[in-house]
Amino acid sequence: MKIIDRYILNEIKLPVIFGVSLFTFIFLIDIIVAMMENIIVKGISIIDVLRILSFYLPPILSQTIPMGMFLGIMLTFSKFTRTSEATAMSAVGMSLKDIVKPIFFSACVVTLFIFFLQESIIPRSVAKLQYLTAKIAYENPVFQLKEKTFIDEVDEYNLYIDRLEGKEKKAKGILIFQKAKDENFPTVVVGEEAYWKDSAMVLKNSKFYNFNEKGKEVLRGKFDEKRIPLTAYFSEIEVKVNDVEAKGITTLIKEMKDKNSDEKREYSIEINKKLAVPLSTMMLSLLGVFLSIGHHRSGKGANFALSLIVIFSYITCLNIGIVMASKGVIPVVLGVWSPNIILFLITLIIYKKKAEVI
Template identity: 55%
Template sequence: MKMINRYILNEAKAPIFFGISLFTFIFLIDIIVSMLESIIVKGISIIDVARMISFYLPMILSQTIPMGIFLGVMVTFGSLTKYSEITAINSMGISLNKLLKLISIVGVIGTVFIFFLQESIIPRSYVKLQQLSIKMVYNNPVFQLKDKVLIDEVDKYKIYIDKIDAKTKDAKNVLIFYNDNTKYPTLITGERTYWESASMILDNSKFYRFKDNGEEQLRGEFKEKRIPLTSYFKDIEIKMKDIEGMGVGSLYKEYKQSNENERRPFIVEMNRKIAVPISAIILSILGVLLSVGNKRSGKGTNYGVAIGIIFIYIVFLNLGMVLAYRGIVSPFLGVWFSNIFLIILTYSLYKKKGRVI
């Protein structure tokens, strides 16, 4: 029995890994396209892009592991059935229930690993992602600046930029209002501006200071004027706002501290973070039941069936969450409906296959 179990698990390793990789890549496509745009348009380094993708990866894996296990199990048992290995295994006294027990252990391992990702890795990755975003802004604030827009959230400065050079990222015809606790702000102009070490460097700049009655008090010129923005970035506090980056424990704390009208999103997300990992167990069992006994089904058929069921599962899950967020259905029903659908399908197949195998 141990030898057979080891053989089945060895056969399932590569398909499960392939399935997880496939669905992870599909989920990453949108992020990768967005990152490519950032490289070309905003000048973000490839290293920073790779780091950002690595921080997104745990969040994506928490969703794709159940799907990958399902596809891998279907391919594995489809192959075992096609070459009559399942028949040989059954002739050795190994029943369908024993096979399901073996594969359900794989699903349990996947579930435990997803819980580990959600509670330990994902919150840290989410904070690291925010820190990296701030670092990129810190090193090059031009990412946040646009043509012909007044920006008034940088320290005591209000900044107006007439034009930003798409190639050099330098700003032209910059107008800066510095509020130094006087009635009228000091006016600073610059022909060309670039960013260096969280500071704005103005070439050929002029400044104008005014009295309380509005008359000009002082004016001057600088060949180069440095305006440090360090305090703006130093005071930024990393706070996790996106509930998808929180663990169940953090969500529960936020739920207890929020008022009645703000609790629904936290309840929905807590249910999702429990329902999705549990689906790995259900899908692993369903993958076996869909594959055994279908000798004519090849890998192509198994891929199609697996992707079709995953598509239905994702649609039901997202639709249920939308209805739950809007208060049309309860959070439990909205989130768990997709799992209930899988359980009903699994049970019906088990009753059918149990009589044949």
């Protein structure tokens, strides 16, 4: 690799990292606000919050990396223009093709990395996220113990909570139905207080009632405290990712065969999207060079604003195309790939104009 190529690649590193970080933060704002509420109000540990955010990152990065590449390259080559480095490159005999060669190479590498994220990392991250959020929901009373709510998702029990009291959100007025496969009527437990701790439900000052097959009471009793462990339940959980956006292309193709026409359309849209968005990285990267390099002296603000306009225009066109394709107004391929086609044409036109000057 030439020294100038290494120099260009080295110069784009920090701006690209800045761009990816900026757009990732924008995408994460709503999630971060919700996580702050969980920390302050609901008592979720910071470690669990950080784990949740780490599982959200791969799906978001698959969308923000192309945007960050474009913004970072725009900032870098606008700097080259302001400092006359672009003019120096042209003066030593570098053509526009020579200048963009390392950019195109890095864009290809990044595109392959996004495909790797989609096929390998994102499905695992989504599965772990679903498992972790479900586990927190069972371990933390705030998520499951809700007033005037009948809860039927707790292993072998159905619960009804009358009210929650205190900062610890202890449940008062508990009604529990313990399910049994070989009995017509469940065991009924009426308790004064309950709370969840360390993957276990703890009941205090409660009474229980057993019934025969005809519904007649045959046994009653009471206990001061009863602990029901739920660890075994979590060890048997199998998380299945049903969201098509969280599945890899190969998985979508396999599952698509057994779907009806409407479901196939949804799968087809997602498959095309998972191909189109990563491939847009190459066009956005080249377009970033062509829009910012030259002999003009535009400031950072203008280039930054231009990059945001291009990025959000691409996102808007992509979303409109997906909506129209999902409703059957236009073919799936046209709806998903139109923004990429437009990007390609704009990039080609600007390249021809710039090549005449540089």
